[in-house]
Amino acid sequence: MTIEFSLHQRTLTLHRYPVRSNDTLQAWDAGDEYLINHIEEMALPDGLDILILNDQFGALSCWFSAKHQVTVMSDSYLAHQGITHNLQQNHCPAVTLLTTMDAIPNKVDLVLMQIPRNNRHLTWQLSQLRQAVDAKTPIIAVNKAKEIHSSTLNLFSQYLGNTTTSLAWKKHRLVFSFADCSPVRDVSPDTVWPVAGEQIELNNLPNVYSGENLDQGARFLLEHLPTLPELAHFIDLGCGNGVLSVKMGQLNPQAAITCVDESFMAVESARQNLVHNLGNERDIECVANNCLDQFDAGITELVLCNPPFHQQQAITDHIAWQMFCDAKQVLKKGGKLLVIGNRHLRYDIKLSRLFGKSLVKTVAGNQKFVILEAIKG
Ligand SMILES: C[S@@+](CC[C@H](N)C(=O)[O-])C[C@H]1O[C@@H](n2cnc3c(N)ncnc32)[C@H](O)[C@@H]1O
Structure with a gap:
């Protein structure tokens, strides 16, 4: 090119x-x-x-x-x-x-x-x-x-x-x-809605992924997020409005949370939603970044990831691949990466290549989506 x-x-x-x-x-x-x-x-x-x-x-x-x-x-x-x-x-x-x-x-x-x-x-x-x-x-x-x-x-x-x-x-x-219409229409940056079936209310700034309704993949993963009493910290990689972190934070009140996204509006929405749904006292960090660039190795026990499949106008799987590689890098030994993806994207092949086939398993699946868990050996 x-x-x-x-x-x-x-x-x-x-x-x-x-x-x-x-x-x-x-x-x-x-x-x-x-x-x-x-x-x-x-x-x-x-x-x-x-x-x-x-x-x-x-x-x-x-x-x-x-x-x-x-x-x-x-x-x-x-x-x-x-x-x-x-x-x-x-x-x-x-x-x-x-x-x-x-x-x-x-x-x-x-x-x-x-x-x-x-x-x-x-x-x-x-x-x-x-x-x-x-x-x-x-x-x-x-x-x-x-x-x-x-x-x-x-x-x-x-x-x-x-x-x-x-x-x-x-x-x-x-x-x-030209900027000359009259009257001037006032537009709120906020779109707020409750997540059906959950004790979660989300605000979505204008450019947040799936800002008007819950992503179907996220909906399926919400039903399968684990309660892990020993979990000290997890990362929500490609956090969007932070819905996965909010639910994971509710299930695991002891865990510190890091949300990462490349959209500044997503990062700000996730920060607002964590505070709104979990309170001011939680240990949270929300950062704009390219995947987990510059993160130290071996710092977390769990990474949640609902990867993107396009970059700006282009459809591509290279970001998902970088997310998986970075997640492996930041996981402690024995730490887990939990991924949700469309069945046809075959993330199992990528994860098996990276983590080893025996360390990748299917947690749940339906006609459209698969939830995969990869363990850092
Ligand atoms: C499929 S959405 C998932 C959003 C949210 N976690 C959910 O489940 O509804 C993927 C997210 O990855 C973010 N993203 C795309 N490229 C990224 C990159 N290089 N680094 C970090 N985040 C990225 C997008 O902005 C988007 O919010």
Whole structure:
């Protein structure tokens, strides 16, 4: 896969994050190219304050930081790391990196957006832009044409304002908007619901995985979480809203809890949900990270994991594999990794390769899901 991003007589070297030798996925897409081509044709003056939302791995940040002051907002820890890495690698000026929970900067001359996958996250970002950005500031968004439905454009009109679109180019389309709708619609970042059949109430910030209802895999794993009187500590890897940790914390009141996710909003939701459901006195830690990078070896007795099967737009199992490898590393001898996955994903093969076939067993299964336990020998 090429790492040379060449446009307008300029070449950037761009990697996804984490950097993997022989990665088959590219660090930018035609949407980035379309946005850059469009802005270059506008021949804007240098030194603008450009706000970039949801830059994937830094193609837009690297490109525009050469001549402008750039602020990037992203909910993804991996994107933050990728952007930082690619800026350094290409000797680009620094940018200001924010999460999408932060306030939009006061001075913005131009907004560029990779439209996020999650409509609740999109609605949140549009409503924030409507409140913070001047009605004359151009807001230009991009996505694959097939992902821009009339419902997507309705969100732009309802929460932001005047909206038009471009022709498709390399299967992508631009969306042009101004923050001028009236009245301004107030959007709450919180979506709160009880978990049926449990003493659990969850708040879900806009970009949390399965933020409007319980993931079916999580539902099945909730029914099979163990009570372990000796358990001192466990890790919820890819915690999302923290539902697995909350239940595990209820079953094991003595256990300290570490929640890890690459979504800043997930980490914050998990922190809020642990405190709300388990109280202030529990020993909890919630961190944004790439899997368990930089965690010490042999620190925990149990890792819970409902792995993701995509990274941004790409379907991939390399994150699940890294999660399993990292879990093995941080487990104490005899410690357990508990994994829930769709039956067809065959996580048993991966776990057997890593832990040894005799140390992997099926805890429970139904037509769709399998819960697997792997013991560190
Ligand atoms: C299938 S969801 C599970 C969420 C929650 N544990 C549940 O069961 O409902 C997978 C989670 O992994 C997170 N994730 C994806 N890539 C990650 C990475 N490299 N490091 C840490 N977390 C990651 C996603 O943000 C998502 O919240």
